Amino acid sequence: MLDDFDKFDALFHPGSAAIVGASSNIMSGGYNFTRFLIDHGFKGRIYPVNPKLDEILGLKAYANLRDIPESEVDYVISCVSAERVLQLLEDCKAKNVKLVHLFTGILSETGRKKETRLEREILRKAKSLGIRILGPNCMGVYYPKVGLSFNHDLPKEAGPVGGFFQSGGGAGEFVRYAALRGVRFSKVISYGNALDITGSELLYYFADDPETKVIAAYVEGVKDGREFICALSYAAVRKPVIILKAGRGEAGKKLVFSHTASMAGSMEIWRAISKQHGVTLVGNFQELIDQVVAFTFLPPITRRGVLIVGGGGGKSVISGDVWEEEGFHIPELSLKTRKELKKEVPEIWDWVRNPLDSSIFQKSLVPPLSLLKMVAAAQEFDVLVLGLTQDDFYPTDIWRETIVRDFLGGTMAIKDGSKPAVSVIETGEIDFSDMQNWRWSAIAETRKQVISQGIPVFPSPVSAAKALRKFVDYWVWRERR
Amino acid sequence: MLDDFDKFDALFHPGSAAIVGASSNIMSGGYNFTRFLIDHGFKGRIYPVNPKLDEILGLKAYANLRDIPESEVDYVISCVSAERVLQLLEDCKAKNVKLVHLFTGILSETGRKKETRLEREILRKAKSLGIRILGPNCMGVYYPKVGLSFNHDLPKEAGPVGGFFQSGGGAGEFVRYAALRGVRFSKVISYGNALDITGSELLYYFADDPETKVIAAYVEGVKDGREFICALSYAAVRKPVIILKAGRGEAGKKLVFSHTASMAGSMEIWRAISKQHGVTLVGNFQELIDQVVAFTFLPPITRRGVLIVGGGGGKSVISGDVWEEEGFHIPELSLKTRKELKKEVPEIWDWVRNPLDSSIFQKSLVPPLSLLKMVAAAQEFDVLVLGLTQDDFYPTDIWRETIVRDFLGGTMAIKDGSKPAVSVIETGEIDFSDMQNWRWSAIAETRKQVISQGIPVFPSPVSAAKALRKFVDYWVWRERR
Numbered sequence: 001m002l003d004d005f006d007k008f009d010a011l012f013h014p015g016s017a018a019i020v021g022a023s024s025n026i027m028s029g030g031y032n033f034t035r036f037l038i039d040h041g042f043k044g045r046i047y048p049v050n051p052k053l054d055e056i057l058g059l060k061a062y063a064n065l066r067d068i069p070e071s072e073v074d075y076v077i078s079c080v081s082a083e084r085v086l087q088l089l090e091d092c093k094a095k096n097v098k099l100v101h102l103f104t105g106i107l108s109e110t111g112r113k114k115e116t117r118l119e120r121e122i123l124r125k126a127k128s129l130g131i132r133i134l135g136p137n138c139m140g141v142y143y144p145k146v147g148l149s150f151n152h153d154l155p156k157e158a159g160p161v162g163g164f165f166q167s168g169g170g171a172g173e174f175v176r177y178a179a180l181r182g183v184r185f186s187k188v189i190s191y192g193n194a195l196d197i198t199g200s201e202l203l204y205y206f207a208d209d210p211e212t213k214v215i216a217a218y219v220e221g222v223k224d225g226r227e228f229i230c231a232l233s234y235a236a237v238r239k240p241v242i243i244l245k246a247g248r249g250e251a252g253k254k255l256v257f258s259h260t261a262s263m264a265g266s267m268e269i270w271r272a273i274s275k276q277h278g279v280t281l282v283g284n285f286q287e288l289i290d291q292v293v294a295f296t297f298l299p300p301i302t303r304r305g306v307l308i309v310g311g312g313g314g315k316s317v318i319s320g321d322v323w324e325e326e327g328f329h330i331p332e333l334s335l336k337t338r339k340e341l342k343k344e345v346p347e348i349w350d351w352v353r354n355p356l357d358s359s360i361f362q363k364s365l366v367p368p369l370s371l372l373k374m375v376a377a378a379q380e381f382d383v384l385v386l387g388l389t390q391d392d393f394y395p396t397d398i399w400r401e402t403i404v405r406d407f408l409g410g411t412m413a414i415k416d417g418s419k420p421a422v423s424v425i426e427t428g429e430i431d432f433s434d435m436q437n438w439r440w441s442a443i444a445e446t447r448k449q450v451i452s453q454g455i456p457v458f459p460s461p462v463s464a465a466k467a468l469r470k471f472v473d474y475w476v477w478r479e480r481r
Numbered sequence: 482m483l484d485d486f487d488k489f490d491a492l493f494h495p496g497s498a499a500i501v502g503a504s505s506n507i508m509s510g511g512y513n514f515t516r517f518l519i520d521h522g523f524k525g526r527i528y529p530v531n532p533k534l535d536e537i538l539g540l541k542a543y544a545n546l547r548d549i550p551e552s553e554v555d556y557v558i559s560c561v562s563a564e565r566v567l568q569l570l571e572d573c574k575a576k577n578v579k580l581v582h583l584f585t586g587i588l589s590e591t592g593r594k595k596e597t598r599l600e601r602e603i604l605r606k607a608k609s610l611g612i613r614i615l616g617p618n619c620m621g622v623y624y625p626k627v628g629l630s631f632n633h634d635l636p637k638e639a640g641p642v643g644g645f646f647q648s649g650g651g652a653g654e655f656v657r658y659a660a661l662r663g664v665r666f667s668k669v670i671s672y673g674n675a676l677d678i679t680g681s682e683l684l685y686y687f688a689d690d691p692e693t694k695v696i697a698a699y700v701e702g703v704k705d706g707r708e709f710i711c712a713l714s715y716a717a718v719r720k721p722v723i724i725l726k727a728g729r730g731e732a733g734k735k736l737v738f739s740h741t742a743s744m745a746g747s748m749e750i751w752r753a754i755s756k757q758h759g760v761t762l763v764g765n766f767q768e769l770i771d772q773v774v775a776f777t778f779l780p781p782i783t784r785r786g787v788l789i790v791g792g793g794g795g796k797s798v799i800s801g802d803v804w805e806e807e808g809f810h811i812p813e814l815s816l817k818t819r820k821e822l823k824k825e826v827p828e829i830w831d832w833v834r835n836p837l838d839s840s841i842f843q844k845s846l847v848p849p850l851s852l853l854k855m856v857a858a859a860q861e862f863d864v865l866v867l868g869l870t871q872d873d874f875y876p877t878d879i880w881r882e883t884i885v886r887d888f889l890g891g892t893m894a895i896k897d898g899s900k901p902a903v904s905v906i907e908t909g910e911i912d913f914s915d916m917q918n919w920r921w922s923a924i925a926e927t928r929k930q931v932i933s934q935g936i937p938v939f940p941s942p943v944s945a946a947k948a949l950r951k952f953v954d955y956w957v958w959r960e961r962r
Contacts, residue, residue, distance in 0.1 A: 314648020
């Protein structure tokens with residue numbers, strides 16, 4: 001419910017961008033931001049600004065923003081030091097700049113009076129000049145569709161996840177790791193000290209943004225509590241909102257001030273508000289990614305009966321324990337299902353249970369496909385969980401041929417059914433030589449293929465069960481409204 | 482406190498082993514167990530037994546155990562079906578066999594009367610013949626020192642971790658994954674239905690075993706509750722005992738019966754007994770590995786002041802939150818430390834905090850080594866946590882050169898200090914093409930180097946903090962006794 005969605009949205013569709021403080025020093029923001037735009041194929045014109053250089057990364061450099069031979073420059077990335085920002089804003093006005101992204105930091109987050117005063121002065125000037133400020137002390141915008149990026153080698157394809165992060169580093173790492181899980185992004189915005197553009201404004205924006213289906217956020221603190229609650233309430237009825245709230249402990253509360261000059265606030269209040277407004281809270285970056293994977297890959301689910309398949313006895317028992325501990329139930333096979341099983345596998349129909357211990361099915365890690373399809377279709381289950389485990393004793397060639405083939409076959413069989421499915425594939429701590437080992441490369445290939453089938457992959461039963469718990473909580477909340 | 486440690490220990494030092502039901506079918510136990518012994522360099526003589534074959538995997542095959550041209554065969558791996566075991570025991574007696582490992586299953590774990598009666602009959606006969614039984618329905622022994630193995634490609638080097646697992650599949654996977662974290666094993670024993678050799682006996686054995694410094698177990702149920710409690714009490718004062726108790730939920734309780742015919746028992750009782758006797762309980766295989774890593778790599782720690790280093794603001798805040806949520810405290814830098822910092826880094830001495838937000842240190846992901854050493858040596862910290870994160874914005878070459886070098890440098894600097902240190906290196910979900918990407922290969926190489934320095938590596942702040950919490954709990958418990 002931004003007053004003017006289109007006007008705000010236009011800030012992120014610049015026809016031209018200048019990097020003020022662009023540099024050839026490979027360790028600097030000025031170098032890296034220039035390269036991000038080039039490497040990610042920014043669709044507008046790129047103007048490095050540096051009075052000491054003629055050229056940066058093959059682009060002509062300008063001594064001052066005012067020297068750029070266009071009458072307007074839409075978007076400025078500021079890599080200059082804090083004391084030069086006020087003058088920069090004057091230059092921006094001359095070029096009719098709409099948005100200044102202040103990578104520039106060392107302001108109020110230092111906790112020092114002088115820097116805090118300067119930050120307030122920057123806000124005042126920007127407002128008076130009609131320029132919007134993103135940051136300061138932030139990494140800015142990753143918007144693959146238009147070629148804006150805040151890091152190297154992020155996916156160039158777009159996807160449904162939008163994000164706003166007070167930690168620019170956290171945002172970059174999040175995109176990188178989530179991308180390996182098959183997640184793609186509409187846009188992710190790092191907003192640092194939230195001097196002008198706040199979390200509230202971004203939350204409203206993503207709530208209305210048609211490119212965004214799932215909202216993920218890393219929030220240290222909010223200065224406009226009531227506004228933020230309104231924004232949460234507005235957003236969460238429209239799409240899932242997942243928040244990693246940082247600064248929960250004593251040290252964290254102090255550190256968020258040193259980081260983005262934020263006041264962490266009380267976790268009791270955060271929990272109560274989140275519960276009331278259907279917001280999904282997570283506790284760390286891994287959980288944030290797991291939660292985004294769940295919301296991105298799965299259709300709404302409001303029931304908690306799980307069928308667990310794959311893995312021998314030990315792995316199955318522990319999976320069952322973990323899913324139950326996260327509030328799911330593991331229904332017994334119904335009489336109807338057992339009767340059908342009796343026809344197909346008379347030697348084990350009475351022995352097998354949910355979780356399906358695949359060692360009971362003897363000759364295959366995943367039960368024969370027809371069997372799997374039959375059980376998976378049974379009424380008593382709402383969600384199917386397939387695990388690719390290593391708890392068999394087969395050698396290289398069998399593993400690569402049989403196990404992987406069966407697992408992919410099982411995945412496909414389930415995909416064709418009517419139930420949502422998730423997959424658990426554990427991740428090894430591997431290096432080049434491990435990767436050349438048959439087992440690991442087979443696992444890695446399988447993971448990619450499962451993801452490409454649109455089935456979410458989690459790195460452990462616990463991570464899957466925790467993410468699904470909150471996922472179902474959200475859809476139950478939506479259903480009740 | 483085994484009545485006769487040496488006699489029991491001798492069971493696992495066979496001079497010869499026969500695989501009865503050896504096979505050339507690559508999917509069979511008979512094939513794979515033969516190959517495990519060959520590939521892991523079993524130090525004794527290997528005798529495949531199969532009446533239909535002359536040779537298996539290059540070894541002469543015998544029609545019957547009795548045909549083996551040695552008067553004694555110490556160790557028999559049974560891969561025949563259950564109804565042939567009684568006759569096998571007679572044959573074993575003729576060859577003076579000490580231990581029969583029954584890979585053979587489909588006995589009491591089926592829940593069927595006939596199979597359960599047969600299992601009881603097997604026990605009776607073995608006892609009357611003076612033969613010990615491992616299993617049935619188990620994978621047997623991995624003992625790298627003597628070349629016994631229950632899976633392919635497990636480490637050939639020995640180490641300090643001993644284990645007993647009711648899940649043979651779980652045991653194999655555990656060894657494989659833990660090995661990637663630098664863990665090595667004295668011996669790991671899969672004991673399935675625990676018909677003769679029980680968890681209690683194995684626990685006493687590992688408690689007395691000089692090759693074992695840390696005990697890890699996967700337990701579904703115990704039939705001799707009082708004996709097991711005595712064994713726990715005996716073992717945990719001697720060395721850390723970590724138990725993954727399986728069958729905690731309703732489905733799990735039923736499944737452990739289908740798996741090893743175990744009665745899961747009440748988790749309230751398990752928790753109370755574990756607390757009283759200083760046993761570390763974990764909830765899944767990942768936690769089991771994390772816990773073993775902590776106990777294997779770290780000296781005893783009884784205090785909970787943590788210094789967290791590495792990562793920018795966001796990652797640092799969340800690490801701090803997570804460690805505090807696991808009961809650690811994150812002491813502020815003392816006045817003394819700040820005074821020293823003021824000399825070295827006057828521009829940030831007042832700004833920086835614990836966790837050390839490395840983005841405040843500007844030009845390096847890990848603070849300069851001299852600085853790190855100085856802070857790490859401060860009295861207010863008991864444990865140092867170094868994180869290798871990806872939340873910077875540097876390109877390929879810088880990352881490989883600078884970041885990795887600084888991280889390894891930091892690790893070395895800390896290793897030379899007087900404080901225990903742990904490292905957090907997150908694991909990506911990667912395939913071959915990702916691995917060829919600079920960042921991932923650099924991470925993987927770094928992980929291996931850090932481990933080789935004797936510093937434990939965890940895959941996330943949460944896994945590190947959870948493992949360390951229980952680790953410190955144990956040493957505090959030991960100290961109080």
